[in-house]
Amino acid sequence: MDAVLRSGNHDPKAFRAALGSFATGVTVITARSGDGTPVGLTANSFNSVSLDPPMVLWSLAKSSRSLPVFMDTEHWAVHVLAAEQQALSDVFARAGEDKFAGLHVVSAESSGVPLLQSCAARFECRTSFRYEGGDHVIIVGEVIAFERSARSPLVFHAGRYARATEHDRSLPQTRSARVAGGLNDDMLGYLLGRAHYQSHAGLRELVRAEGLSEAEWIVIAALTVQDGVTAASLDAALSYVLDASCEPLLYTLLAQGWVAIAGSAGGPPLYRLSDSGRTRSVLLLAAAKSRESDLLARMGGDDGLLLKALLRKFITSTNPGLADLWPA
Ligand SMILES: Cc1cc2nc3c(=O)[nH]c(=O)nc-3n(C[C@H](O)[C@H](O)[C@H](O)COP(=O)(O)O)c2cc1C
Missing domain, CATH: 2.30.110.10 (Electron Transport, Fmn-binding Protein; Chain A)
Structure with a gap:
């Protein structure tokens, strides 16, 4: 000191x-x-x-x-x-x-x-x-x-x-791999991956019940934010969550009635949610938000708010320059 x-x-x-x-x-x-x-x-x-x-x-x-x-x-x-x-x-x-x-x-x-x-x-x-x-x-x-x-x-x-957040001594201790230098459950990748899996469990069921794959749902969720976009601009906005191009997913969603073509303005087609696609996606998102509140409430106190604030800070301070889904 x-x-x-x-x-x-x-x-x-x-x-x-x-x-x-x-x-x-x-x-x-x-x-x-x-x-x-x-x-x-x-x-x-x-x-x-x-x-x-x-x-x-x-x-x-x-x-x-x-x-x-x-x-x-x-x-x-x-x-x-x-x-x-x-x-x-x-x-x-x-x-x-x-x-x-x-x-x-x-x-x-x-x-x-x-x-x-x-x-x-x-x-x-x-x-x-x-x-x-x-x-x-x-x-x-x-x-x-x-x-x-x-x-x-x-x-x-x-x-x-x-x-203020509680110093929770009842949390399990960090566990390490049996081999030195192996995975331990304190690694950020493990924590984020597992947290994402657990936070998504409820929504995953609802998405499946709608006959959608997770990738299709991601495209639909993105279209609730951006209306009238090309497949290429969706690819850019979703580069960090989707490995593949959005175009084949958009074709499937078009055939299933979730998505409609908003026009083309002389260029590639512009996609939007169809009226029924919008209604169904709003219902799914409402269910997702309600499940999210239940999960965060299980952490107790304001820890859910704190978790989100820290994740936002992490995203902002480590952003390598990803395209933003939300227009400025
Ligand atoms: C977090 C924080 C804590 C403060 N604590 C005190 C304090 O304990 N006593 C004090 O006189 N001023 C404290 N101040 C400064 C006063 O709030 C500040 O000088 C205020 O303008 C005084 O108002 P007045 O001049 O209208 O009386 C604090 C300011 C902040 C931001």
Whole structure:
């Protein structure tokens, strides 16, 4: 571990970076000034203090514009933001804006403190103590009321927003091949291949019941995105999932009534889904989406969302320049 802070040798940037190793939640803390104006700021210095009596604390920069309000008022509310509330965090972290514009705000019954909605948790507090804390004021408050929802919290770590996911110790250990250097089940190819197989099992049955091969279904699914395309442009868009050319598949689908010719504009034929093909494919995709939700729910919490976010990141950061199926 690198020691970067010694007394008399203060590097604020390094100190801030080291503090960033401590992952926190993100809160928005609100209050109302004497003239009724709502104020609020994003804060991750929030923490618990005492269970009985219930007390919490946070620290407020002395440079903050809302300092006079929090030094004056006794009442404030801490909103623990949910994973989807990054934008709200950004709004309340910026100075010089009407931070409450467009928000659904309710005033707390007794104190009038502005309360925001759809958070992971909310604590209505009354100031118990204020302490000097260098360039911050430490505010300790007693919790008068609180609410909690099942929403996953927004996380802040190393200067960035993150998501919380359970550290699941019950997962099986990585298994290796019996021969040194052989396959182990921690390899990305194995994981992606097996996950794809398992995530597709339900849909595969439905596709077969429609009398379609998997390759034909891929072409149909692509035609729900692109309408009026040549076989060559489908080949380019599907190069990473289909080994063979789409043309023979399109002929079969044409004969079966899934696909129709949209025209040719003087060039090669342009293919689209027929009306009945579109209806049937929409039904299949709806069934696929519903099965997908069931499978992702089995992972628990927000892990399904996290899995998708990480896959999207992997696809974007390793894209060798593949043609995109979705038009820009
Ligand atoms: C994730 C995050 C955490 C923050 N935590 C704090 C904090 O704990 N205390 C603080 O005073 N400012 C904190 N800030 C900065 C304030 O939100 C920011 O300075 C805000 O503009 C202050 O608003 P005000 O000047 O209207 O009071 C944080 C900002 C972010 C993005």
